[in-house]
Amino acid sequence: MSQTDQTKKLLLLDGNSLAFRAFFALHNSLDKFTNQEGLHTNALYTFSNMLDNLLASEQPTNVLVAFDAGKTTFRTKMFDDYKGTRSKTPAELSEQMPYFSTLLDAYGIAHYQLADYEADDIIGTLAKEAAGEMPVVVVTGDRDLTQLTSANTTVKVNRKGVNDVEAYTPEYLQEKLGLVPDQIIDMKGLMGDTSDNYPGVTKVGEKTALKLLTEYGSVENLYEHVDEMKQSKLKENLINDKAQAFLSKKLATINVNAPLTVSLADTERKPVDEAALVQFYQQMNFKSKLAKLPQTGTDGEVTAPAMIAISFTELTAANLAAALAKKMRRSFVIDILGDNYHVEMPIGFAFGTDEQWYYSTDLGLLTTPTLKDWLQDPEQEKDVFDSKKTMVLMERLGAPIKAMTFDLLLASYLLDTNDNSNDLGILAQQYDYFDVQTDLEVYGKGAKRAAPTDVAVLGEHLARKARAIYQLRSELLKQLQENDQDQLYDEIEAPLAIVLAQMELAGITVDSQRLKQMQADFSKTLSEIEALIYEDAGHEFNINSPKQLGTVLFDELNLPIIKKNKTGYSTSVEVLEQLQSAHPIVQRILTYRQISKLQSTYIKGLLKVIHPDHKVHTRYLQTLTQTGRLSSVDPNLQNIPVRLPEGRKIRQAFVPSHPDWEIFSSDYSQVELRVLAHVSGDKSMQEAFKSGYDIHAHTAMKIFGLSDPSEVTPDMRRQAKATNFGIVYGISDYGLSKNIGISRQQAAAFIAAYFEQYPDVKTYIDNIVALARQQGYVETIMHRRRYLPDINSKNFNLRSFAERTAMNTPIQGSAADIIKVAMINMQKRLQTENLQAKMLLQVHDELIFEAPTTEIPILEKLVPSVMDSAVSLDVPLIVESAHGKTWYDAK
DNA sequence: TTCATCACG
DNA sequence: ACGTACGTGATGAAA
Numbered sequence: 001m002s003q004t005d006q007t008k009k010l011l012l013l014d015g016n017s018l019a020f021r022a023f024f025a026l027h028n029s030l031d032k033f034t035n036q037e038g039l040h041t042n043a044l045y046t047f048s049n050m051l052d053n054l055l056a057s058e059q060p061t062n063v064l065v066a067f068d069a070g071k072t073t074f075r076t077k078m079f080d081d082y083k084g085t086r087s088k089t090p091a092e093l094s095e096q097m098p099y100f101s102t103l104l105d106a107y108g109i110a111h112y113q114l115a116d117y118e119a120d121d122i123i124g125t126l127a128k129e130a131a132g133e134m135p136v137v138v139v140t141g142d143r144d145l146t147q148l149t150s151a152n153t154t155v156k157v158n159r160k161g162v163n164d165v166e167a168y169t170p171e172y173l174q175e176k177l178g179l180v181p182d183q184i185i186d187m188k189g190l191m192g193d194t195s196d197n198y199p200g201v202t203k204v205g206e207k208t209a210l211k212l213l214t215e216y217g218s219v220e221n222l223y224e225h226v227d228e229m230k231q232s233k234l235k236e237n238l239i240n241d242k243a244q245a246f247l248s249k250k251l252a253t254i255n256v257n258a259p260l261t262v263s264l265a266d267t268e269r270k271p272v273d274e275a276a277l278v279q280f281y282q283q284m285n286f287k288s289k290l291a292k293l294p295q296t297g298t299d300g301e302v303t304a305p306a307m308i309a310i311s312f313t314e315l316t317a318a319n320l321a322a323a324l325a326k327k328m329r330r331s332f333v334i335d336i337l338g339d340n341y342h343v344e345m346p347i348g349f350a351f352g353t354d355e356q357w358y359y360s361t362d363l364g365l366l367t368t369p370t371l372k373d374w375l376q377d378p379e380q381e382k383d384v385f386d387s388k389k390t391m392v393l394m395e396r397l398g399a400p401i402k403a404m405t406f407d408l409l410l411a412s413y414l415l416d417t418n419d420n421s422n423d424l425g426i427l428a429q430q431y432d433y434f435d436v437q438t439d440l441e442v443y444g445k446g447a448k449r450a451a452p453t454d455v456a457v458l459g460e461h462l463a464r465k466a467r468a469i470y471q472l473r474s475e476l477l478k479q480l481q482e483n484d485q486d487q488l489y490d491e492i493e494a495p496l497a498i499v500l501a502q503m504e505l506a507g508i509t510v511d512s513q514r515l516k517q518m519q520a521d522f523s524k525t526l527s528e529i530e531a532l533i534y535e536d537a538g539h540e541f542n543i544n545s546p547k548q549l550g551t552v553l554f555d556e557l558n559l560p561i562i563k564k565n566k567t568g569y570s571t572s573v574e575v576l577e578q579l580q581s582a583h584p585i586v587q588r589i590l591t592y593r594q595i596s597k598l599q600s601t602y603i604k605g606l607l608k609v610i611h612p613d614h615k616v617h618t619r620y621l622q623t624l625t626q627t628g629r630l631s632s633v634d635p636n637l638q639n640i641p642v643r644l645p646e647g648r649k650i651r652q653a654f655v656p657s658h659p660d661w662e663i664f665s666s667d668y669s670q671v672e673l674r675v676l677a678h679v680s681g682d683k684s685m686q687e688a689f690k691s692g693y694d695i696h697a698h699t700a701m702k703i704f705g706l707s708d709p710s711e712v713t714p715d716m717r718r719q720a721k722a723t724n725f726g727i728v729y730g731i732s733d734y735g736l737s738k739n740i741g742i743s744r745q746q747a748a749a750f751i752a753a754y755f756e757q758y759p760d761v762k763t764y765i766d767n768i769v770a771l772a773r774q775q776g777y778v779e780t781i782m783h784r785r786r787y788l789p790d791i792n793s794k795n796f797n798l799r800s801f802a803e804r805t806a807m808n809t810p811i812q813g814s815a816a817d818i819i820k821v822a823m824i825n826m827q828k829r830l831q832t833e834n835l836q837a838k839m840l841l842q843v844h845d846e847l848i849f850e851a852p853t854t855e856i857p858i859l860e861k862l863v864p865s866v867m868d869s870a871v872s873l874d875v876p877l878i879v880e881s882a883h884g885k886t887w888y889d890a891k
Numbered sequence: 892t893t894c895a896t897c898a899c900g
Numbered sequence: 901a902c903g904t905a906c907g908t909g910a911t912g913a914a915a
Contacts, residue, residue: 545913546895565895567914572896597897601910627907629900636909639899647898672900672906726905735905796902808906812900816907844900844907 004152010130010267011060012123014140015067015100015111021141021158022046023093029789030092035285040092044099044284051107058137062267064126065104065111066119073116075251082251083196099284106277108270110262117258120145124254127153129264139165144193144252147184149173178214186219189249198248201241208234219249291434307435312350312357312463314455315365323351323358324374331383331470332375332401333462334393335439337449339422340634341389342504342617346397347451350462351382357466359459361451366399381405383469385424387494388622391501408469410493411476413623414485418787420623428468431475436464488782488817493622496820499827499839500620500630507615508637508840508850509657511886515603518649522599529592536585543592546571557583594646602641602650609635615657620842627809628784628816629844638843640887651888656850664837664856665890666863666881667846668819670695672728675814678873679781682760689875696721702757703750723750727761728811730804765807772806780813781871782821818877819845822870829866833858848887856883 023043026033033042055063075082104111112122120142127136127148136153138145146155146168155168173179179187190209192200204212216222223242229235238245274293281290293306315323334349349366350359365371374380375394383406384390394401412427413420421427425438442461443449452458480486534540537556541548550569553559559582563570573593579586609616621631632638640654641647656663673695677685688698693709700712700720712720722740729735737747755762769791772778777787786809790802823842830837837851837859847867851859864879871877884890 542913544911547914567894570895593897597911600912601898605910621908625907629907631908633909636899639897639909641898643899729906730904732904734903739905797904800902800904804905805907812907815900846900 004132005134008062008134009058009060010062010064010126010134010136010264011054011058012126012136012138013054013063013065014119014123014138014142014145015065016119017141018050018139018158019043019047019093019097019100022050023090023096035283039099039284040096041284041286043093043096044103045286045289047100048103048286048289051103051109054139060137061269062134062264063109063269064122064262064267065100065109066122066126067100067111067113068118069113069115073118074255075118079198079247079251081197099280102276102280106273106280108272110267112260112262114258114260117255121255121258122260124148124256125258125260126262126264126267128256133264144184144188145254146173147181147252147254149181177210179210183213183218185249185252186213186217188252189219189245190222192244192248193252196251198251199241199244200248201245202237203234204237219245287432288429288434307437307464310357310435310460310463310467311355312352312359312460314459315358315360315362317365317368319358320365320368320370323356324370327380328353329381329383329405331466331473332390332404333385333466333469334390335462335465336393337443337451340619341392342396342611342619342634346393348455348458348462350459350466352463352466352470354467354470357463359462361455361458363397366394366397372399375399375401378402383408383473385409385465385469386422388497388501388504388620391498392505395501395505404494404497406469406473406477407494407497408472408476409623410497411480411489414489414493414784415476415479415483416787417626417628417785418789422623424465424468428472431472433468433472436468437461483783483785485783485785488784492782492817492820492824495824497622499823500622502827503839503841504617504619506838506840507611507613507617508848509615509655510606510610511653511655512607512610512614514653515607515650518653519599519603519607522595522603526592526595526599529588529595533585533588533592536583536588543589544596549589553579553583553585557585559583559586594644598641598647598650602647606635606650606653618841625816626786626805628780628813628820630816630842637841648888652886654887655885658850658852661850661852662856662883662885663887663890664849664851664859664863664881664883665846665887666867666879667843668815668867669878669880671815671818671845671877672811673724674873674875674877675781675811675818676728676761676764677875679810679814680758680761680764681874682758682764685758685761686875696724699724699754699757703753705753719750723754726751727754727765728808730765730807732800732804768810769803769806772802778806778809780810780817782814782817784813784817786813815845818870819847819867822867823847825870826863826866829862833862835859848890859883 025046026042030040030042033040033045035041101111114122123138123145127138130136131150131152138148138153138155139158140155141158143157146157149155149168149170151170156165157168158165170181173181187206187209188200190201190204190212191206192198212222216225226235226238278290278293291306313319330351330353332349332351334346336344336346338344346363348359348361350357352358366375380403382401382404384404385407386409387404387407390404391401408424408427409422412430419430423438423440425436425441428434428436442452480489530543533543537552541552543549547568549571553571554561554569559579561569562575562578573590576586576590606616611617616635616637618632618637619634621633624631641650654663674689677689688695696717697709697712697720700706700716701709703720703723704716706712719740723736726736726739731751733744733748733751736750737744768778772788772791776789776791777785779785786805788802788806790798791806793799793802819842823839826839826847830839835851835855835858837849837855839847839849841848847863849859849863860881864881867879868877882890
């Protein structure tokens with residue numbers, strides 16, 4: 001045997017298995033991937049990406065992709081039903097199969113199939129041949145191939161998705177299953193394989209198979225000693241299914257002596273046939289692959305992917321005036337490396353038009369009169385990416401920006417909430433624009449993230465981003481118009497970005513002394529409870545570790561196991577509440593958890609993010625949620641405790657920024673149910689709102705068949721309330737039963753009664769699901785859109801989820817639309833009324849302000865009137881207000 | 892990085 | 901029969 005050549009490496013790919021993985025990885029986007037001829041291309045696209053990744057990461061000198069030859073193989077001769085239950089390859093994949101060879105030929109990669117043999121056998125035979133010649137890496141989606149691992153061969157198995165691989169070496173196999181590679185076939189023999197449809201031994205699965213192999217080593221040895229086993233059902237099954245076990249083992253065994261007509265030499269990589277590859281990409285309409293194709297110069301030197309050249313120059317005091325001489329629409333970009341634009345300093349900026357692009361890293365230039373004037377000139381239009389971030393940064397730099405008439409980030413979010421990214425480069429690709437790199441490529445990630453040391457490289461990137469915005473503008477505006485979303489963009493999201501920027505910049509004052517006082521109190525309480533818990537447990541442990549806590553409760557104290565999760569015992573509140581009477585430790589843990597949460601998230605967490613101005617400046621994420629709601633980060637001010645009295649006290653630390661000011665808060669009452677009453681047109685529900693009834697009590701009367709509100713007990717009201725919520729969330733009897741602790745039958749009866757009383761609600765949810773199925777998306781009252789690619793999925797879970805979101809999104813999303821309109825109108829009114837009051841926070845259905853005490857009576861009239869008139873629904877919108885010295889007191 | 896948990900509407 | 905409420909973010913532990 002010759003010496004292993006470490007400069008060489010053989011990569012063997014299981015073509016069919018990877019094609020399947022590739023196909024199903026993008027199964028939901030099947031219709032997005034078709035070429036000019038109507039051919040589906042999703043599997044080819046993903047496969048070619050996989051191939052690129054593998055070639056880059058493995059750097060093989062030799063590659064072969066093995067395919068199955070046909071339906072019948074030597075295995076089907078041994079066992080008629082081999083792979084008999086396997087469902088037919090989807091037509092959308094079959095039609096792509098012939099093109100895999102075209103792609104591989106262009107890549108200069110060998111591919112091979114052999115009549116009567118499977119891809120596995122080809123791979124096994126070649127891997128054996130390569131032993132002693134060169135190391136081998138096998139890539140597949142099929143675990144059976146792990147039997148091939150050896151000192152020379154690593155088998156990489158794709159888990160879910162495409163990039164998540166598990167690398168099997170003999171050591172890893174030993175560690176994971178406690179088996180040597182040869183025992184994989186013994187395991188298969190005992191447990192069988194449902195996807196290949198061979199039986200194994202009845203009632204033996206992976207667990208039992210592993211146990212048997214640990215004891216007996218192999219199928220053969222097991223059967224030599226089977227008589228010695230003590231009487232059991234397992235023993236009977238083993239004896240009865242002996243023939244099947246041996247047959248299954250044989251079927252699972254890869255033939256490493258297949259009569260191949262290719263040799264190792266044939267697997268050597270040939271140069272990429274670039275012309276063929278370009279033609280292939282063009283035929284398949286792989287624009288991103290075309291754009292990334294390395295260019296070969298006339299001297300044969302390979303250079304970076306081709307991007308259309310850009311004319312950019314460094315901005316200086318000298319060329320500044322000329323750069324801005326003409327009045328025209330320009331795009332403007334300013335970058336920071338991280339996310340928090342309230343604290344980070346920008347690394348540079350760029351602006352210009354297709355004629356010329358300018359960049360600079362000198363932020364001082366922004367405040368020179370010429371540039372400053374241009375920035376704040378309301379007549380000079382600017383195209384940007386993320387107007388809120390841009391506005392905050394420019395305010396901080398003392399160079400306010402006005403007239404941001406196009407925001408690429410906002411526009412693309414409205415067009416499709418699914419493929420939103422905060423990275424301009426990634427987003428541009430969605431619109432087939434490739435002349436800009438991603439921030440990840442230019443700045444790096446994690447610890448390595450930094451501005452390029454070469455200023456020209458940074459300048460070019462900034463200029464390219466500015467150009468991408470400039471050039472994508474008309475396409476996105478056109479699509480917004482096609483979707484009937486131009487009003488949503490122009491009148492809601494774009495002006496809202498400015499309002500949000502103002503709210504973020506204003507910030508809310510936090511009384512850190514109050515927080516520190518609470519911190520000290522909580523610390524004391526925590527150590528007291530901690531001591532009691534250790535006493536109960538008999539030893540110290542980390543109470544915050546669900547794992548350690550589980551051990552204490554269920555292994556040591558032997559409390560009944562209520563629920564498990566994938567990592568072990570569940571110790572969630574639901575579980576602990578059921579265990580309360582079983583042991584005094586449980587109540588203490590519940591208390592500990594509650595205080596500990598307040599301490600870490602709300603006291604310590606909040607103290608960490610207070611700025612020198614004594615305020616917290618959250619960031620509202622305007623382009624994140626699938627429904628159109630905002631979210632809040634750094635810190636999240638939309639989940640400050642309110643339900644429990646202990647937690648609610650945190651709100652005492654949120655105070656006005658001036659003495660003699662107060663916190664003022666207004667919230668919509670049951671806005672989602674009102675939206676439901678409106679969109680469903682249900683007369684009965686609309687009547688209840690118009691008459692000003694307590695909607696939950698009204699619902700209780702309806703579903704319990706009562707004739708007078710006085711008959712409604714608090715418990716009936718509670719259950720009716722839960723049912724109302726359930727409807728909004730996309731009801732299921734199981735979910736409702738779990739939520740209010742009744743039987744599934746009772747829950748089903750509630751729902752039936754509900755639909756009988758509110759028949760138009762029933763019609764509405766049936767119709768909305770049907771509509772989603774037909775058009776692929778749902779809309780809010782302001783035409784906000786959510787695509788639901790899973791609505792027609794064959795997977796029950798995915799489809800059900802899509803159906804529930806089809807019901808919920810128009811409701812939650814329309815409520816979000818309404819408060820957004822209210823916020824824009826509100827900010828205007830504060831200005832036109834010359835009020836000092838400031839709008840500070842939004843918490844989905846409530847707005848929080850600070851204002852001089854003298855303005856409170858004005859706000860008490862103004863805010864509700866602006867909020868309840870934001871939109872006109874078929875039912876009234878009701879707004880409730882409160883005020884006080886702190887947020888806590890505004891209740 | 893992922894999971895479990897728990898805070899909010 | 902399937903296994904579920906809708907939308908979020910922050911934390912600490914464990915991998």
